[in-house]
Amino acid sequence: MRHTARSWVSGSRLRKGVFATATALVVAAAGTVAHAAGGPAAAPSAAAAQPGKSDRPHIILSTDMPPVNGIPGGEPGPANMKSDLDDVQTMVRFLSYADDFHVDGLIASSGTFANYANKQNILDVINGYAQVYPNLKLHDANYPTPDALRAVTKQGLDGTWGQSATNILGAGKDTEASDHIISVVDKATTPVWFVSGGGPRELGQALWKVQNTRSAADLATFVSKLRVYLIDDQDGSAAWMRDTFPGLFVITNKCYWGMANTSTFDGTWLKTYVTTGHGALGADYPLSHWNYGNPGVYEGDTPDFLYLLSGTQGLSDPSDPTLGGWGGRFQQDATNRWSCSSEGASSISRWETARNWDFAARMDWAVKPYSQANHNPVARLNGHGGDEIVHIRAAAGSTVRLHANGSSDPDGNTLSYKWYQYPTMADLAINHSTSEQAEFTVPDVPGRQIDIVLEVTDNGSPNLTSYRRIVVDVR
Ligand SMILES: [Ca+2]
Numbered sequence: 154m155r156h157t158a159r160s161w162v163s164g165s166r167l168r169k170g171v172f173a174t175a176t177a178l179v180v181a182a183a184g185t186v187a188h189a190a191g192g193p194a195a196a197p198s199a200a201a202a203q204p205g206k207s208d209r210p211h212i213i214l215s216t217d218m219p220p221v222n223g224i225p226g227g228e229p230g231p232a233n234m235k236s237d238l239d240d241v242q243t244m245v246r247f248l249s250y251a252d253d254f255h256v257d258g259l260i261a262s263s264g265t266f267a268n269y270a271n272k273q274n275i276l277d278v279i280n281g282y283a284q285v286y287p288n289l290k291l292h293d294a295n296y297p298t299p300d301a302l303r304a305v306t307k308q309g310l311d312g313t314w315g316q317s318a319t320n321i322l323g324a325g326k327d328t329e330a331s332d333h334i335i336s337v338v339d340k341a342t343t344p345v346w347f348v349s350g351g352g353p354r355e356l357g358q359a360l361w362k363v364q365n366t367r368s369a370a371d372l373a374t375f376v377s378k379l380r381v382y383l384i385d386d387q388d389g390s391a392a393w394m395r396d397t398f399p400g401l402f403v404i405t406n407k408c409y410w411g412m413a414n415t416s417t418f419d420g421t422w423l424k425t426y427v428t429t430g431h432g433a434l435g436a437d438y439p440l441s442h443w444n445y446g447n448p449g450v451y452e453g454d455t456p457d458f459l460y461l462l463s464g465t466q467g468l469s470d471p472s473d474p475t476l477g478g479w480g481g482r483f484q485q486d487a488t489n490r491w492s493c494s495s496e497g498a499s500s501i502s503r504w505e506t507a508r509n510w511d512f513a514a515r516m517d518w519a520v521k522p523y524s525q526a527n528h529n530p531v532a533r534l535n536g537h538g539g540d541e542i543v544h545i546r547a548a549a550g551s552t553v554r555l556h557a558n559g560s561s562d563p564d565g566n567t568l569s570y571k572w573y574q575y576p577t578m579a580d581l582a583i584n585h586s587t588s589e590q591a592e593f594t595v596p597d598v599p600g601r602q603i604d605i606v607l608e609v610t611d612n613g614s615p616n617l618t619s620y621r622r623i624v625v626d627v628r
């Protein structure tokens with residue numbers, strides 16, 4: 154994503170994007186217009202960076218994951234081995250997408266039933282990543298080295314999950330994790346996303362320390378660089394940081410269960426596409442979450458990084474939670490405060506087919522040569538490649554012409570197209586909505602915004618989808 158200087162201080166509504174000139178796209182209802190179609194993208198060579206992606210987001214991912222060989226929480230076993238095993242599922246999926254981020258931190262916060270923080274749990278999955286890293290590099294040169302990931306893996310404080318802010322923040326409670334967060338944010342020149350699938354205590358302690366050791370102006374600068382995405386409130390620091398820092402951008406996701414689907418993406422699916430024959434990283438993926446009898450994809454924490462991934466896919470803009478993407482769609486409750494939209498968990502589950510097969514392709518990347526795996530198409534919308542949101546203004550009653558000309562596929566696959574409004578903000582009929590070119594008449598809703606998604610899907614194995622988004626401001 155591109156981050157403008159303005160987005161530093163905005164926190165909320167400002168979006169990344171390109172403003173297309175209205176005249177290039179909008180014509181009177183009876184008129185015609187010639188579009189400047191983008192030329193076909195050159196096919197990338199193996200080991201090139203993935204095409205169609207611009208700047209990768211900076212992420213610090215905090216997890217309370219148990220050991221790789223942990224025990225599902227509902228089964229008998231020692232407290233230090235038991236927890237939500239789906240957190241390990243999330244880590245495996247995250248590392249398979251490590252090429253799409255600047256991974257600035259992997260934080261072990263307190264977890265397991267023993268309430269321990271243990272960074273070795275993360276390092277063990279990185280060891281699996283290390284075994285498939287040479288092969289992943291065949292598919293995207295941006296995969297970070299295992300040592301680069303190890304270097305930013307940091308340990309938090311024990312005993313903090315579920316505890317009040319008073320008990321877990323303050324003098325004497327700094328850790329290598331909280332100090333690392335401060336160091337990363339201090340060096341940052343673009344926003345740093347702290348995403349947490351456990352208690353966010355380590356960020357809380359970092360904020361506490363900066364608040365208590367720096368000037369108000371320096372604190373404000375520090376806070377302005379952060380973007381926070383929480384899977385629920387899992388310790389008292391979550392509410393504390395929202396109460397204490399009104400300038401802190403915080404998304405709180407309490408509809409994360411939209412990730413789970415153990416009927417379609419069940420144990421058999423996982424064995425076929427992830428855990429067997431797909432290398433050491435996939436082999437670390439636990440089949441079960443809470444008990445052995447119901448295997449499948451749970452991954453309740455995964456929306457935290459999917460939210461950012463959707464920005465790199467062209468589907469959304471993380472600075473605008475109302476757009477919605479793989480990590481959910483959110484509503485604004487107050488300045489810098491976001492919670493699940495009325496769509497709830499379905500804002501996450503609606504993408505499950507594309508996202509799970511996309512993960513299956515990543516698992517192929519772990520073991521197959523470039524020519525034998527599938528790679529995502531490169532979608533272009535009205536000539537715009539990259540991942541920026543395309544913005545236009547259009548008058549009610551005018552016709553907006555949309556096209557995906559110049560979209561391409563690095564594997565030479567045949568592409569199919571789908572245009573639809575999301576989220577639905579106005580009555581709208583899109584003509585030729587499954588064609589490369591589509592159009593619609595702008596409804597009489599001046600002042601409203603019409604958001605349209607383009608899905609470009611290939612016929613490779615598995616089918617992979619890429620996205621673009623256009624936002625039409627109705628005059
Ligand atoms: Ca968790």
Ligand SMILES: [Ca+2]
Nearest residue numbers: 528564611613
């Ligand atoms: Ca392809």
